[in-house]
Amino acid sequence: MKRIGIFIDGAYLDRLLKDEFQGLKIDFSKLVSWLAQDYEVLRTYYYHCEPYVSEHPTEEELLRAQRASAFYERLQLLEGFQTRLGKLEYRGLNHMGQPIFTQKKVDLLLGVDLVRFAMNRSITHAVVFTGDSDFIPALDVAKEEGVHIILGHGSLYPPHQDLKRCADQRLRLTSLEAKSMQLHHG
Numbered sequence: 001m002k003r004i005g006i007f008i009d010g011a012y013l014d015r016l017l018k019d020e021f022q023g024l025k026i027d028f029s030k031l032v033s034w035l036a037q038d039y040e041v042l043r044t045y046y047y048h049c050e051p052y053v054s055e056h057p058t059e060e061e062l063l064r065a066q067r068a069s070a071f072y073e074r075l076q077l078l079e080g081f082q083t084r085l086g087k088l089e090y091r092g093l094n095h096m097g098q099p100i101f102t103q104k105k106v107d108l109l110l111g112v113d114l115v116r117f118a119m120n121r122s123i124t125h126a127v128v129f130t131g132d133s134d135f136i137p138a139l140d141v142a143k144e145e146g147v148h149i150i151l152g153h154g155s156l157y158p159p160h161q162d163l164k165r166c167a168d169q170r171l172r173l174t175s176l177e178a179k180s181m182q183l184h185h186g
Contacts, residue, residue: 004039004150005123006032007110009130010048011103012157020156021178028078030181035127035152035171042123046075047110049086049103084109111138118142127152127171133160140166 008031017024032044050072051064072083086105094100110128115138117123126142128135129152139149143166151167153159155174164170 002039002124003042003122004036004125004127005042005114005117006035006044006127007114007129008044008046008152009106009110009128009132010046011106012130012132014048015157016154016173017178020154021175024178025183026178026181027183028075028081032078032080034177034181035129035150039125041080042117044078044081045084045110045113046072046081047084047086047106048072049088049106052088052090052101054090084113107132107134111135114138115141118145118147121145123147125150128167129153131157131159131163133163136162136166139163143168 017026028044028046032041035044051061051068053061053065057065072085075081076083084106086103086109088101089104091100091102110130111134114126114128114135117126118141124146125148127150128139131153143149148169149167150169150171151159151163152171152173155172158164159167159170
């Protein structure tokens with residue numbers, strides 16, 4: 001039986017939707033169907049982090065955190081969906097006085113899940129939707145365990161060349177596909 005696990009780098013998808021697809025809001029169930037192709041889906045994992053909230057939060061920080069929590073909760077309620085959240089850490093200011101933030105734990109959570117499912121033989125295929133070459137070691141282990149790796153990505157932020165080479169197959173999200181996933185409120 002062919003079974004697929006779907007692993008979505010939420011920050012990468014956010015950037016694509018904002019910059020490549022003009023802020024398009026998508027129906028995640030449709031995204032999962034497109035990514036899964038015709039395989040049985042074991043589960044979809046969505047990796048991201050809560051927005052930064054300072055020790056003395058502003059109204060804007062609190063509102064951003066509230067919206068993010070509501071979004072993650074809606075995702076968690078989708079069939080077969082699991083959210084995995086890391087932490088956003090403040091690292092000081094850059095030379096222009098802009099705050100510097102770093103995601104922590106997110107990449108490792110994705111890598112551990114992918115390797116765990118590969119080692120347990122829970123999946124035969126995996127879609128990793130990202131552009132980050134940090135995932136290559138986890139992809140290599142999964143491939144050694146017999147998992148067929150499909151790299152999902154966009155055009156505006158193409159995946160690192162080494163990541164493209166590591167994948168068995170590439171699946172590019174185009175504007176036509178993205179628009180077919182558009183969330184409609186009715």
